[in-house]
Amino acid sequence: MAEVNNLNSEIKIAVIGGDERQLITANELSDVGFEVAVYGFGSYIFERSNITRCVDLEGAVRNSAAVVLPIPLSKDNRHLYCPLGTEDQQNKLFEDLFTLINPSQLVIGGGIGESFISAADHHGIKLFDCLKRDEVAILNAVPTAEGALEIAFHELPVTLYGSKVHVLGFGRIGKVLAKSSNSLGADVTVHSRNASDMAWTKIFGYHSSDIRQLGSNPRPFEDAAVVFNTVPKIIVTAPVLKKMSKKTLIIDVASLPGGVDKAAAEKEGIKIIHALALPGKTAPVSSGKIISDGIFGILQEKGITP
Structure with a gap:
């Protein structure tokens, strides 16, 4: 040409x-x-x-x-x-x-x-x-969620089936991640903020938790295999990370700065993968x-x- x-x-x-x-x-x-x-x-x-x-x-x-x-x-x-x-x-x-x-x-x-x-x-x-635009943001949540799950498949030594999976945020991406993880047989807990989201998570058959109580919860993620974060604000802070199992993988798909204190995670020996721009990659x-x-x-x- x-x-x-x-x-x-x-x-x-x-x-x-x-x-x-x-x-x-x-x-x-x-x-x-x-x-x-x-x-x-x-x-x-x-x-x-x-x-x-x-x-x-x-x-x-x-x-x-x-x-x-x-x-x-x-x-x-x-x-x-x-x-x-x-x-x-x-x-x-x-x-x-x-x-x-x-x-x-x-x-x-x-x-x-x-x-x-x-x-x-x-x-x-x-x-x-x-x-x-809603039609873009909603549909683009699918390749984002699939990309995050693909990372989990490669990184985890166990199957998602039968594993505990925690999802932070119940927006577009959080909804798809929770549904997809649940369909694979995972035991899903969704951490959200408002009452309506918590009600919907229960209707869909997930466990529900108030995301504002992460800091006060003695075991915020129990013995989860993986935590998916979709919230673009630091909510997984150093005190929260101190209470986490070092075996738990964190996959952060939120836009910068993400939702996890990376320095604190590294100090605690917890693996975090900040997976940006997944639709274009996967x-x-x-x-x-x-x-x-x-x-x-x-x-x-x-x-x-x-």
């Missing part, structure tokens, strides 16, 4: 960098009839005729009705996340991209931190986060299609159709 500097379609969408999920997004956008300009994927060959690999950021962004950012936008708060790109593409600053975007263009990303929102505001850019095709649906929703709401 030839490389060009820019396209001139009325309905052009730019897809900038990212991992395999963004490859799926580019293909999905192409399949519904958009002209797609991609940057940040190195020499990857796209098979669709209406996907054009651009040699520079400006060529991809120019004349685009919408710009799809990498997910995440950056992993070091400086450079665009382009793991599939050339060295030059991986060294591009996200500020370089923001300076090229016109405030009239629709800009879509995912998991966008406050620092990036502030930087975008400085350039007059409004960012839309597709990962915050099921990039499924996750890419889920994200694409969220992007389509935003485009349609803003009146951008092929």
